[in-house]
Amino acid sequence: MDSEVGRLRAVILHRPGAELKRLTPRNNDKLLFDGIPWVGRAQEEHDAFAEALRSHGVDVLYVTELLQEALEYQSAREEAIAGVLTDARLGDRLRGVVASYLGDLDTETLAHALIAGIAHEELKSGHGLVYELMGRHDFIIDPLPNLLFTRDSSAWIGDRVAVTSLAMPARERETALTRLIYAHHPRFAGVRTLYEPDLEHVEGGDILLLAPGVIAVGTGERTTPAGVERLARRVFDAGLAHTVLAVPIAQERATMHLDTICTMVDVDTVVMYPAIAHSLTANTVTTLDGDLRITPAQPFLRAAAAAMGVDRLKVIDTGLDPVTAEREQWDDGNNTLAVAPRLAVAYERNIETNAQLEAAGVEVIRIKGSELGSGRGGPRCMSCPIERAPLLGS
Numbered sequence: 386m387d388s389e390v391g392r393l394r395a396v397i398l399h400r401p402g403a404e405l406k407r408l409t410p411r412n413n414d415k416l417l418f419d420g421i422p423w424v425g426r427a428q429e430e431h432d433a434f435a436e437a438l439r440s441h442g443v444d445v446l447y448v449t450e451l452l453q454e455a456l457e458y459q460s461a462r463e464e465a466i467a468g469v470l471t472d473a474r475l476g477d478r479l480r481g482v483v484a485s486y487l488g489d490l491d492t493e494t495l496a497h498a499l500i501a502g503i504a505h506e507e508l509k510s511g512h513g514l515v516y517e518l519m520g521r522h523d524f525i526i527d528p529l530p531n532l533l534f535t536r537d538s539s540a541w542i543g544d545r546v547a548v549t550s551l552a553m554p555a556r557e558r559e560t561a562l563t564r565l566i567y568a569h570h571p572r573f574a575g576v577r578t579l580y581e582p583d584l585e586h587v588e589g590g591d592i593l594l595l596a597p598g599v600i601a602v603g604t605g606e607r608t609t610p611a612g613v614e615r616l617a618r619r620v621f622d623a624g625l626a627h628t629v630l631a632v633p634i635a636q637e638r639a640t641m642h643l644d645t646i647c648t649m650v651d652v653d654t655v656v657m658y659p660a661i662a663h664s665l666t667a668n669t670v671t672t673l674d675g676d677l678r679i680t681p682a683q684p685f686l687r688a689a690a691a692a693m694g695v696d697r698l699k700v701i702d703t704g705l706d707p708v709t710a711e712r713e714q715w716d717d718g719n720n721t722l723a724v725a726p727r728l729a730v731a732y733e734r735n736i737e738t739n740a741q742l743e744a745a746g747v748e749v750i751r752i753k754g755s756e757l758g759s760g761r762g763g764p765r766c767m768s769c770p771i772e773r774a775p776l777l778g779s
């Protein structure tokens with residue numbers, strides 16, 4: 386994978402399921418959802434998203450199926466269960482009960498428990514002090530509603546996969562599952578990892594492959610400066626890039642990842658939240674004799690163009706009034722998924738942004754997202770491309 390826009394061949398999605406049914410007004414903030422989605426409708430919207438990709442020749446793989454297939458291997462099964470049992474909240478007695486409960490599950494039900502979690506009432510009473518003291522609404526294993534956003538829990542750079550290190554406690558366990566899939570599923574046999582979850586925080590939504598050899602990494606609420614530094618070293622050591630742009634973004638929910646404000650729609654074109662298009666900065670990071678070389682901050686667009694070797698990185702000027710721009714940014718208008726150069730999937734609700742994309746010559750594949758969007762993520766967030774036609778040499 387050397388770009389954001391080479392023809393998309395294969396992608397990992399997660400069809401939302403029972404884990405979304407765990408969301409209540411009591412826990413949705415902690416679980417990083419802004420509302421309580423209508424699950425059936427969210428599934429319909431997601432199925433239409435997957436179908437839109439398939440109809441453009443994309444091979445769609447699902448997390449649940451990959452996980453179930455990986456769990457067929459005894460070592461994967463043991464690793465998955467052991468991972469859950471490290472939760473210090475369980476205590477020894479309940480840990481033993483959970484271990485034997487999970488150990489008895491068939492593969493499908495185990496995958497379900499790992500994704501949807503286990504509610505208090507699902508383990509019958511009589512399990513000791515911790516169980517007695519837990520609240521009725523507490524989870525014994527937390528659900529993973531944000532698994533929907535497969536972009537964040539792994540990201541491919543070149544021929545390697547970065548299993549990321551997620552910053553928010555509600556998402557931490559997602560990478561135990563992606564790591565398991567990449568380590569055990571035969572489809573990924575021989576794939577080398579570029580990053581691991583126990584390293585400094587890096588999330589896939591912050592990683593943008595601007596051009597072959599050039600990677601922008603946002604740093605804000607999720608990816609830390611130390612994460613950018615570590616990732617830069619890793620990609621340089623692996624020979625996967627010559628330049629990394631470290632891009633500070635506001636530490637706010639609206640701009641939780643770089644891809645909430647900027648995504649690529651062509652080899653030299655981005656769609657970008659107008660309010661920050663000209664204030665965004667970047668430090669250019671390169672390597673010399675094994676050391677990192679860092680330039681002072683400069684405008685992102687200038688730094689990107691220089692690194693990419695183009696005169697300028699074109700920004701589709703959405704020309705929107707500030708209120709419309711702010712509304713559509715919040716609703717992931719800038720979070721597009723390129724299927725090929727000048728062909729991108731976007732939420733239909735962002736009428737103005739989509740109109741401007743089309744006026745600029747980008748074909749927009751519109752999908753519904755009223756329910757999917759309640760987790761604050763768009764088509765790019767909901768997809769982890771694992772194969773694109775290379776730009777280099779194409």
Ligand SMILES: NC(=O)NCCC[C@H](N)C(=O)O
Pocket residue numbers: 416417418531534536537553556589590591641642644645760761762763765766
């Ligand atoms: N790349 C992205 O921007 N992903 C969206 C993640 C949304 C999720 N509810 C979160 O807060 O992490």
